[in-house]
Amino acid sequence: MDTAPVEHLVVMGVSGTGKSSVGRGVAARLDRPFVEGDDLHPEANVAKMSSGVALTDDDRWPWLAAVRDAMTEHARAGRSTVVACSALRRVYRATLTAAEGRVRFVLLDVPADLLRVRVAQRQGHWMPPALLESQLALLEPLQADEDGVTVHVRGDVEATVADALRLLGEQDARDGAAATGSRAAG
Helix, strand or coil: CCCCCCEEEEEECCCCCCHHHHHHHHHHHHCCCEEEHHHHCCHHHHHHHHCCCCCCHHHHHHHHHHHHHHHHHHHHCCCCEEEECCCCCHHHHHHHCCCCCEEEEEEEECCHHHHHHHHHHCCCCCCCHHHHHHHHHHCCCCCCCCCEEEEECCCCHHHHHHHHHHHHHHHHHHHHHHHHHHHHHC
């Protein structure tokens, strides 16, 4: 039986960064279930965004709770996950970190001009390009005390998946060295 602690990787960022594609790629590489955060939005949120109206915090809280609860459900079954969720603000990420298990973030950083092109060309998504600007204004980058990494997207999905996994591994190595150093110093 696997006794490794449960870990959730939340692939985050604004619309058009590739959260779902990268998240699915990371999940496949790590052999974990993938949770699509967009699928957990209440119908009222989808209708609101589809009509070009940005969500408010009051709209987001039930959705973020649903994402957190989905991670906890997997954790209770002993499963680590990969989740696609915008998680734009630190306070939203705090809600997600209340899930059972370790919650780590992978912020996909894509230049705004490229995002505008991607979102304008996207087919079949209910979120209109007009809402990108509100997301860019709302985005709070990861802070040094948050458990996560920022991936500067420069290539295709596979290159981004590889970069994310490499950076997460480097973070683990730094965390392990810091813990070893503090034990040795004590």
